Amino acid sequence: MAESQVPTTPQVRTLLLTDLVDSTGLVERIGDTAAADLFRAHDRIVLDLQQRWRGRLIDRSDGLLLIFERPIDGLGFALDYVRGLRELGREHNQPLQARAGLHVGEVLLWENSVDAVQLGAKSLEVEGLAKPLAGRLMALARPGQILLSATAEPLAHRAARELGERGELLVWKSYGRWRFKGVPEAQEIYEVGEPGLAPLRMPSHTPKAWRDLPLWRRPVALAAETMLLGCLLVGGWFITRPQPAIAFGERDWVVVGDLRNLTGDPRLDDSLEQAFRISLEQSRYVNVLSDLKMRETMQRMQRPDDAKVDRASGSEIALRDGARALLLPTVAEVGGRLRVSAEVVDPRTQTTVYAVSADGKGIESALGSIDDVTDQLREQLGEAMQNVEKTSVPLPNVATPSLDALKAFAVARNVVATTRDREQALGLYRRALQLDPQFALAYADMADLYSSLDNVAKATEARRKALTIPQRLSLQERARIDLLLTQHSSPMAYLREAEQYLALYPDDYRLRGRLGTNQWHQLNDFKRMEATIRGAMKPQAENLEARRYALATALLGQERYEEALAEFRRSRAGGFSGFGVMYARAYDARGEHAQSDNVYMSGTNGRDGWKHDAAVVTWIDRGQWQKSADAADAWLKDAIGANDVLEALRARAAIASVAVVTNNPEARRLIWRLLEAVDADAAAADAIYPPTSTEMRLYAGLLSAQLDDAVGVEDALRVTQSSSVPRDYPTVGQLQQVVMAEQERLAGKPQAAVMRLRPIAKRDDALVAAHWGLMRAEQATGNAEGMQVHGKWLATRRGRVFTEATTTEVLRFFNVAVSREALLSNAEPTANPLAAPAARGATQSAGKPH
Structure with missing residues (x-):
């Protein structure tokens, strides 16, 4: 019989475990035949809910075990299941309730062989700590209660709006931290339910689950023992006088100082320090400040790049960056043995709180000794020993058994962090x-x-x-x-x-x-x-x-200009001088172009002035058509010279865009030249960014629509209709909808275009192009008020116009053109919004065809 292969890579999944309350008593009350009818109806409900909420049933007896891709799907199933049981119970005149536990965690999944399934095995197996934890939650729940873990609750809560109006009526309650038998760390427990259906009450203690109460809240029977224990501890403290302790808590941070290598063997200098980090970083309890972060802080401390992180500097780094402790590793030869040790230092006093060490024979023992030392450190810092044993993979397995390979690896990381010499x-x-x-x-x-x-x-x-x-x-x-x-x-x-992932590893x-x-x-x-x-x-x-x-950019995208500028200034004052484009756009959005130029030119990327795509966007927005055409030409020349396929396509899109904006007679031919280049370079461009060729073809369709070229629009849609990119990439999907709406408008069906774009335009993530397309469609239907609404949107959402992103970023050329026209026309209807610049005397030439 063929055996199933158990995978070794865990996957993050949502697990839902339910239990039908008093199912045995139900069968005794109504008899086997009636129970069979009821359970068949129950199974139909479960099958319907599986399909609705995209769940997979793994196991069932008196209860269900299901897995889902998303917590909100598991919660939707549980809520509908509770409601469905109530209705089914009413039909059969029997009270039906279930307990439910929902958890998100890592599990191992594998398919059993066909032979095994035929012999009675399940088709899919699920194993991992997440499974019994979901079971503990389910067992703790009261009848009709849905309990969630601290991992599942924030993910489900954040997505509750997907449940519609019902999601707004849900009640979310926290019941504090609980301890489960067999689970080393206390768990935060939550309930979610509908008023009138859910108990919304604190769960009751079980033999396998109890609240993690502080001593002062436990039963009075412990008081005498507490007093006795306190006396013993006080007396013991005066006798032993322990070293000062650090109040280290779960997910606190440590700084790892530079390794002191007292052996004289240079192979150990960088390699063991990196090994120490790798070993310690396996802990979910202890967070390690990254090398790059430490170097950034050393620069703020005005220390040279090659300065060592020792007791003094490491303590200052810890205080500046909110780390609780400093770890100072050392390797030395003691009595013919290789000793790896580490001191735990209180950064406030720079005193050693305690030290741990491990000895081995020869240099080959170093990695094993580091594992031993980091395990001791984790336990000393308060991590449960069971968790240390569970998560500690030996260094030779998790990294490499070769010290020479580890040395090369460590030096490579140092190069990335310091010189940035990628080659x-x-x-x-x-x-x-x-x-x-x-x-x-x-x-x-x-x-x-x-x-x-x-x-x-x-x-x-x-x-x-x-x-x-x-x-x-x-x-x-x-x-x-x-x-x-x-x-x-x-x-x-x-x-x-x-x-x-971030629910499991929130400090990444x-x-x-x-x-x-x-x-x-x-x-x-x-x-x-x-x-x-x-x-x-x-x-x-x-x-x-x-x-x-990046935060400032997010604020700019919401038209919060003053807040955005404040964050941009703080960012630059803090030493970040690259990527000055968005900083400059915050001034462009307000029409303050001189300030925009000053900000951009003072950044590291603006020393040569406006260039390439930034230049094209700038000059289109300011109505300097010849400059925009010249910038696009120069960009294409540079891209071809650098053999950069993607930039060359983007430059050609810019050239075609400027031609359309200025009513250049060559506009249609330049669009076709763009499409020829896309066809020739699609494979190379899509290897860099998979959506490139599809987005470029749809953008060519959008440019054709601006020219009322129905053939160009139809060709763009025909070529891209079989592509999966619009389905997988939301911005490309929206662009396709805009081009389809333009096709309907040009075919004399403007109302169909309106109905297509109105739902999109109501969304916060609607493309600028969607509002532009809806404006044109409303005009075609004679709805002047609707057209003015979207014209005003284009004129006033200047931050969004500049920040809106797509895979290739070519829509920015379009965005600034239609926004500028909306500003000039004061949102009044025009027969052809993009023809106006030429009508106002703009330069007709958009550059030579390429």
Whole structure:
């Protein structure tokens, strides 16, 4: 019989466990035949709810075990199940209630073989700590009660609006921290329910679950024992006089100082320090301040780049960045043995609170000794020993058994953090992989480096290679790599899974910042972006001023100009001088172009003046048509010279856009030239960003619509109709809807275009193009009031016009053109909004065709 293969990579899933209350007593009361009829009706309800809420039934007896992709789907199922049981009970004149527990966590999933299923096995198996935790929640619940874990509650609560009006009526209650038998850490428990259906009462203690109450709230019977214990502790303190302690709590931060290598062996200098970090970072209890963050703080302290993080400087870093303790590792030869030790230092007093050590024979013992030392540190800092044992993967497994490979890896990380010489770093990572081809962390770091170079294909390849060696990665690293792989294949899946990842690892501020950027680029959801970025702006986060810049951009996208400018100024004052475009756009949005120029030119990217796409957007917005055409021509020339396929396509889109704006007679031919280039370079461009060719073709359709070219619009839709990109990428999907609406308008069906675009325009994430298309459609139906509403929107949402993002960013050329025209016309209807610049005497030439 073929055996099933159990996977080694956990996946984050939502688990729902339910139990039908007193099912045995029910059968005794109504008899087998009536019970069979009732349970068949029950099963029909379950099947219907599975389909409605996209759940998969794993097991059932008196209860159900289901898994879902999203917590809100599991909650929707549970709420409908509770309501469905009540109705079914009324039909059969029997009280029917269920208990339910909802949890999000890592589980192992595997399909059983066909032979095994035929012999009675389940088709899908689910295992992992998340399963019994969901079971403990379910067992704790009262009849009719739905209990959620602290992981599931914020994700479900945030998405409750997807439940419609019912979601607004739900009651959410916290019942504090509870301890479950077999689970080392206390868990926060929540209830959610509908008034009148849910108990909305504190659960009762069970033999396997009890509240985590402080001593002063426990039964009076403990008072005498507490007094006796207190006397003993006080007496013991005076006898032993312990070292001062650090009030370290779960998820507190530590600074790891530079390793003191007293052996004289240079191989240990960087490698063991990096190994110490890797080993300690496996803990969910202890957070380690990143190398990059420490270097940033050292720069603020005006220390040289090569300065050591010792007791004094490390303590100052800890105080500045909100870390609770400083760890100082040392390696030395003592009595013929290699000793690895670490001191825990109170940064306020710079005194050693305690020290731990481990001895071994020879240099080969160093990695094992580091594991021993970090396990001792975690326990001393308060982490439960059971959790240490569960999450500690030996360093040779989670990193590499080769000290030489680890040395190359450590030096590569230092290069990335200091000189930013990416080619040198890539060479060092390749050297580490030559020494240990199974070094999964090296592949993961290379992938991050390739991502920073916008090389999506190589980043994806490196991440996939890392995941083929899952036993050489920590649980968090595997989850992070798996998440990043979805970023370029399915943005919506990435955004959903990123929120689940952050529920498990809330202190990964780098990924939280990345999520905020993706909420901008994939959704143009500036409110969510603002909330996410604010959550990443913690003292321990690296690149804090870059995140402040992103926060300012989110504020600009909401037309909050003064707040945005204040954050832009703070970001630059804090040392972030790159990416000055959005800072400048905050002034452009208010028509203060001189200030915009000053801000942009004083940034590192603006020293040569407005160039390329920034220049095209600037000169279109200011109505300087010849400058915009010249900037687009120069951009294309530079892109071709650099053999940059994507930039060349974007430059051609800019050239065609300027031609359309200025009513250039060559406009249609330039659009066709753009499409020819897209056809020729689609494979290369899509390898960089998968939606590129589809978005470019739809943009060409939008430009054709501006010219009332029905053939060009039809061709754009025909070529892209089989593409999955509009479904997977929300901004491209919206663009397709706008082009389809323009097709309907041109076909004499403006009311159909209005009905298509009105629901989109009501959304906060609606593209500027959607409002423009609806304005034209309303005009075509004779609805002057509706046209003026959207004309005013285009004239007043200037922050959104400049910040709106898509994959290729070509819509910005369009946005500033239609916004400028709306400003000039004061939102009054015009026969052809984009023809007006030429009518006002603008330069007709949009540049030579290419």
